[in-house]
Amino acid sequence: MSSLQGHADSATDLPARHVHVEHVMGTVVSIDLRNCDEEEAVPGARSVVRWLHEVDALFSTYRPDSHISRINRGELSPAHASAEVAWVLQRCEELRQDTAGYFDAWATGSLDPSALVKGWSVQRAADALVARGLTDFCLTAGGDVVSRGGRQGGLPWRIGLQHPKDRGALAGVVLAGDLAVATSGTYERGEHIVDPHTRTPPTGLLSVTVCGPDLGTADAYATAAFAMGREAADWTLGLDGYEAMTVLDDERVLLTPGFPLADRAGESR
Template identity: 85%
Template sequence: MTRLQGHTDFATGLPARHVHVEHVMGTVVSIDLRNCRKEKAASGTGRVVRWLHEVDALFSTYRPDSAISRIGRGELPPRHTNAEVAWVLERCEELRKETDGYFDVWATGSLDPSALVKGWSVQRAADVLVAWGITDFCLTAGGDVVSRGSREAGLPWRIGIQHPSDRGALAGVVHANGLAVATSGTYERGEHIVDPHTRAHPTGLLSVTVCGPDLGTADAYATAAFAMGRKAADWTLSLDGYEAMTVQDDERVYLTPGFPLADRAEESP
């Protein structure tokens, strides 16, 4: 479904906004492009949509014919897959070691790299748009967001972080320019995160949001931190190049020192 906004930036003569919404990878992906001509926006959007459907065909755990489903059933050796699948599986193993085993694609008993794949694929989609010459955009997939450039007249993108216990409210707003933001919690997919060490759903947390340069890594870190339960806030202090906001089930909020939370006075349009 595509929604094209009708207004134009008269300073540049370019259409101010192009928005496309795609249902793919079990979620809703929003492609919001600014300050580019209609033809370039349509072409860039088409490339992103094709890429995301290619990712879904390879990595969907709901499709029995996907490469990931076949690997999980032992029908397809990982060494016989394509470069994207091989890279994702190698990166998942690196993240498992880096997070002391809390990021584990086998945590639920079957192979599921979705906690990396969604962020990684949207990050790659952002790279596609940049390579196509589109400089101002925001891509959103569930609780994951990656932005580039500005929304208008040099203003940064405002990324709202969903309140974990109130669907009609925000836990905060991040001002972003070239930033990836990933949130893990139970409000998007229910209790889907498992502590790999106990095989139980973690307790003590409502959500974890991680910001940084790469959406795939931020997504994986947020998932790992949520799996840790109450240990998450302390662990996120050790992250290199990434910042985090942890909301506990007692509604206490912990921020790492560099988390880019906008001041209340800055949150208005």
């Protein structure tokens, strides 16, 4: 999923911080670990990087040897793909039904589950870090973010949402503890999202940001909402456990009631 760049503010005075940046899955992934020593942080970051490269090898639509590419060429049946691929394809079908067909891994005419895979894989990486005992971190992959715990002094993470028309500005800042945030739009990759029902790019929107407990689901919901065009804001009001911010093409911003947007003083609205 193309996304408007999301990122966590850096803290300069917190000890025991480890940051790693990796180019993988066609984007930049940053791993920001807090309140942990090197013996915990380094293997944790390495495990995230290793997992994301494994995901890229399986799901890339650009690598000819990936399972997705082989399925698209008819060389591999989905029934004989890896367990991870089988799970993702099943989840894609569930999400297609949940979104009235607006999330569709076959929207472009060939199989491309990327709008779920990035969020799903980063969420799994975050869950693995928690299982290792790491409690304060922020993982960022393009515009997709998973945060846990907080920064120094119990402060929440501040996740900036790139303004869709001004690279030097933010459309908003989300205050986050344990949260997943995904943004869908045309800012990074152009008109790559289509309405599966019409096979044409949606109109009326600049971006949709969805936040909630699971990044894979948030990623898919953001993609589906963007594909709906101007119907997105009404549809996001009915999401269970997820909140949304929709930026219309006239730059009006529409929020669901619980969206955790911060004001200029840094307090949630």
